[in-house]
Structures are given as C-alpha cells and as structure tokens.
Amino acid sequence: MAISPSAYAVDFAKEILPIFEDKCYRCHGEEKVKGELRLDSPEAIMAGGEYGDVLVPGDPNESSLYVLTTYPKDDADYMPQKGKGLSSNEQKLLKQWISDGASFGESFVHGPEPKVKSKFEEANPVNERKYTIMGDAVETVARLHEAGLQVDTVNHDASRFEINYTYAERTAGSFDFGMLADLGDTLVKLTLARTDVTDGDLAGIVDYSNIEHLDLGRTGVGDAAIEHIDKLENLKYLNLRDTNVSDVGIQRLSKLKRLERVYLWGSQATEAGAKRLEKALGEGIVILGAELRGPARRSQRT
Ligand code: HEC
Structure with missing residues (x-):
C-alpha cells in the first residue's frame, strides 16, 4: 500500500507518545507489561x-x-483499563x-508487509472499481449519517466506503441494509x-x-448467519469473536x-474446527482465537 503523506500529518513524538505515556505506560511500559504488550518504543508497539x-x-x-x-x-476490554x-x-x-x-519519524522504518497471495487471488484480481464520491x-x-450510521472512506480512498452500525440504535430484526444500496460496490467494510x-x-448483506x-x-x-456470509466472495477479514x-x-x-x-475468540468453535478450516482454505489464512476457549478466554461483556 502506498502511504501518502497527509497535509495534516500527525507527529508521533509530539502528539501520540504523550497520550501513551499519560494513559498507557503504567500497564504497558517498563514497570508493568500487561497483555504482554509494551507501548514505549516503536519496536515494542510493532511487536x-x-x-x-x-x-x-x-x-x-484493524489496530486494537x-x-x-x-x-x-x-x-471489559476497554483501554485504558484504569484511569x-x-x-x-x-x-x-x-x-x-x-x-x-x-x-514513528525518520528513525524507524516499517518493514515490508508480509503478504501471502492465495492462488485464487492471483488468478482472479479484484475488478477495478470506477465509482468516485461526487455528486449523489x-x-x-x-x-446515512442522519440515520445514525458512521460512514467513512477506507484509507481516504473515495471509492471504498466503510459503515459502522455499532453506535446506531437498531433493534434485532430491524437492520435496514437496503439503505446502503446507493453505496453498492463501494461498500468494502461493514x-x-x-x-x-x-x-x-444478515440476509440483507448478500448483495454487497x-x-x-x-x-x-x-x-x-x-x-445460520454463515449461510449469508458465505456468499460474500471477496471477504478477507471476518470477526466472529464472542458469537455463537x-x-x-x-x-x-x-x-x-x-x-x-x-x-474466533469466545465463539463456540473449537481448535479442531479451526484447524479443519485452515486446511480447507490453505496457505495464507490466519485463524485466531479458537484455542482460547475455556478459562483462558477473555472476559465477555454482559
Ligand atoms: C490499568 C492497566 C492498563 C492500562 C492503563 C492500559 N491497559 Fe491495555 N491492557 C491491560 C491488561 C490487563 C491487558 C490484557 C487484557 C487481556 O488479556 O484480556 C491489556 C491489553 C491491551 C491490549 C491487547 C493486547 C493484545 O495482544 O491483545 C491493547 C492493544 C492495549 N491493552 C492497549 C492499551 C492502550 C492503547 C492503553 C492506553 C490508552 C492501555 N492499553 C492502557 C491493562 C491496561
């Protein structure tokens, strides 16, 4: 992915580091290392x-x-956990x-992203999309904003939209995915x-x-949800954490x-099931969390 410098580039040392120092170091720094995570150096953050x-x-x-x-x-997983x-x-x-x-500034350069392309992906490059955000x-x-949804472009790319329902008030059975129809092909994250x-x-998402x-x-x-999800043939990331x-x-x-x-953290899937899926999908797939079932699994929100 090409990273274009933004006109309003945020300065890590001046603007981000002080936030971590103030609100995270007491548990993710030199003295305490909760969740096996330190946030006090670029190397540690990337690790x-x-x-x-x-x-x-x-x-x-995708950044927890x-x-x-x-x-x-x-x-229960809100950070900072205290303060x-x-x-x-x-x-x-x-x-x-x-x-x-x-x-992180000039002294730290990110390594190249390790990316394994599946054979399917090589043979079937994603069609170029021609849509731009203009006019309509x-x-x-x-x-969509008015309806309480969060709408954003993905990485400032005006032909790729993301929609977030988390803060919109919708009751079970009343998810109006039809209202996303105008976004059509440009809806890439939900x-x-x-x-x-x-x-x-979820029957309403199969058109996207x-x-x-x-x-x-x-x-x-x-x-039963998977009977709809399995029609989304461009799906790359799927979060089923704490589901049934x-x-x-x-x-x-x-x-x-x-x-x-x-x-799959906290779902009903087992490690054996995850392994079977891994095998069926082949190289490049990463399945996270099924092994954490039982006492080790992370706390659930009630
Ligand atoms: C009072 C202690 C405390 C503070 C302050 C705190 N954390 Fe945490 N953090 C934890 C604990 C404990 C865990 C491990 C939780 C678990 O495993 O479920 C954790 C885990 C995490 C994880 C997940 C690590 C992983 O591999 O999944 C992230 C990310 C994280 N913290 C970010 C932050 C950020 C960012 C801040 C500051 C804004 C912060 N934390 C402040 C206690 C804290």
Missing part, C-alpha cells in the same frame, strides 16, 4: 502483545491499539496517525460489532458482494477463497 499485532499501519479498525480505546467504558480514557480528540489523532501509515454520493453519505443484529438480518471486512464481534449471531458460531458454521467459510483472517 504486538499476547494476541498478536496491535497496530496495522494504514488500518485503524486504537479500537480498544473506542469501546464503551464499561466494556482516564482517551478524549475524543485523542482518539481522532490516534486514528488519523494510523490511517496515515503510523509513521455526498448526499448518500449525509443521509462493522456490526456489539449490535443486536440477528442471523436473519464487495465487502472485504465484516465485524460481527460480540453479537448473538450463530451458524460453532464448528458447523465455520466449515461453510471454506468456500471463501479470499479469506485471510478469522477471529
């Missing part, structure tokens, strides 16, 4: 924690370092810094984490076949040849 990477340059929504600071304060949380301005800075490529799209975005979305509601990233973490969805999805459901995912990452 990640107990569950792997915490920062994905260019992708704030940012995402966990945006959880509701009563969430004053990030202000909305600090959250914005952190998000912007990651979107812009998470530069501006209105569409305004309308976040439904911590909502009341049901298996049945360019979705690459789907977050259903901490919802009540189960195996089991081995039966995840086996259906073996159709999705572009899948790169599946999160």
